[in-house]
Amino acid sequence: KQEVTQIPAALSVPEGENLVLNCSFTDSAIYNLQWFRQDPGKGLTSLLLIQSSQREQTSGRLNASLDKSSGRSTLYIAASQPGDSATYLCAIQGGSEKLVFGKGMKLTVNP
Amino acid sequence: DADVTQTPRNRITKTGKRIMLECSQTKGHDRMYWYRQDPGLGLRLIYYSFDVKDINKGEISDGYSVSRQAQAKFSLSLESAIPNQTALYFCATSDSPGRSTTDTQYFGPGTRLTVL
Numbered sequence: 001k002q003e004v005t006q007i008p009a010a011l012s013v014p015e016g017e018n019l020v021l022n023c024s025f026t027d028s029a030i031y032n033l034q035w036f037r038q039d040p041g042k043g044l045t046s047l048l049l050i051q052s053s054q055r056e057q058t059s060g061r062l063n064a065s066l067d068k069s070s071g072r073s074t075l076y077i078a079a080s081q082p083g084d085s086a087t088y089l090c091a092i093q094g095g096s097e098k099l100v101f102g103k104g105m106k107l108t109v110n111p
Numbered sequence: 112d113a114d115v116t117q118t119p120r121n122r123i124t125k126t127g128k129r130i131m132l133e134c135s136q137t138k139g140h141d142r143m144y145w146y147r148q149d150p151g152l153g154l155r156l157i158y159y160s161f162d163v164k165d166i167n168k169g170e171i172s173d174g175y176s177v178s179r180q181a182q183a184k185f186s187l188s189l190e191s192a193i194p195n196q197t198a199l200y201f202c203a204t205s206d207s208p209g210r211s212t213t214d215t216q217y218f219g220p221g222t223r224l225t226v227l
Contacts, residue, residue, distance in 0.1 A: 031214070036218075041221070041223075042220060043115075043220045044203075046215040046217070089153070089154070093214060099154075099216060101154040102153060103151065
């Protein structure tokens with residue numbers, strides 16, 4: 001059974017820092033890995049999706065990498081801003097085509 | 112207008128009551144999902160449907176039932192609500208593999224359910 005872990009559960013940083021959010025998973029037989037953002041009281045918004053055959057994806061100040069052999073993904077946020085404050089969730093899509101989510105990491109970027 | 116809508120957005124009910132949460136989508140996707148989110152437990156899949164005639168149990172289906180009335184509508188019912196079903200419920204949709212350049216799921220805004 002796939003398990004997805006995100007550590008730490010929360011992070012508070014000053015504005016402007018470059019951040020690395022971590023995600024680890026136990027089964028390397030994945031279809032894709034996705035990073036989502038969730039704002040308080042809101043639904044999830046997809047940030048980046050990395051297919052199994054890819055190593056990384058970039059969107060603006062966000063860069064996500066995937067290392068299947070080690071069961072790890074990182075989400076890099078450059079020059080963090082207060083508007084980046086949210087909960088970030090990592091999710092794995094495996095052979096069953098269902099998503100398995102980590103518990104998320106709550107990020108606070110202080111002005 | 113939002114692509115995935117959920118009604119109601121908030122609901123307070125009593126133990127033993129039957130309630131229905133509704134989800135509608137205008138994305139034209141075949142696949143729809145119901146999740147619940149609890150503090151410290153993340154999102155867990157309750158039911159999913161890959162097309163109108165296909166309904167599947169997820170990780171935590173006990174105490175829940177679903178109905179896929181049309182491609183665009185997927186309802187979640189709690190037959191007899193209990194307090195530990197208090198949670199935030201999300202509906203999501205996705206396209207079938209091969210029909211889209213992305214496999215991502217699109218989420219509704221959520222329904223906050225409280226069972227007293």
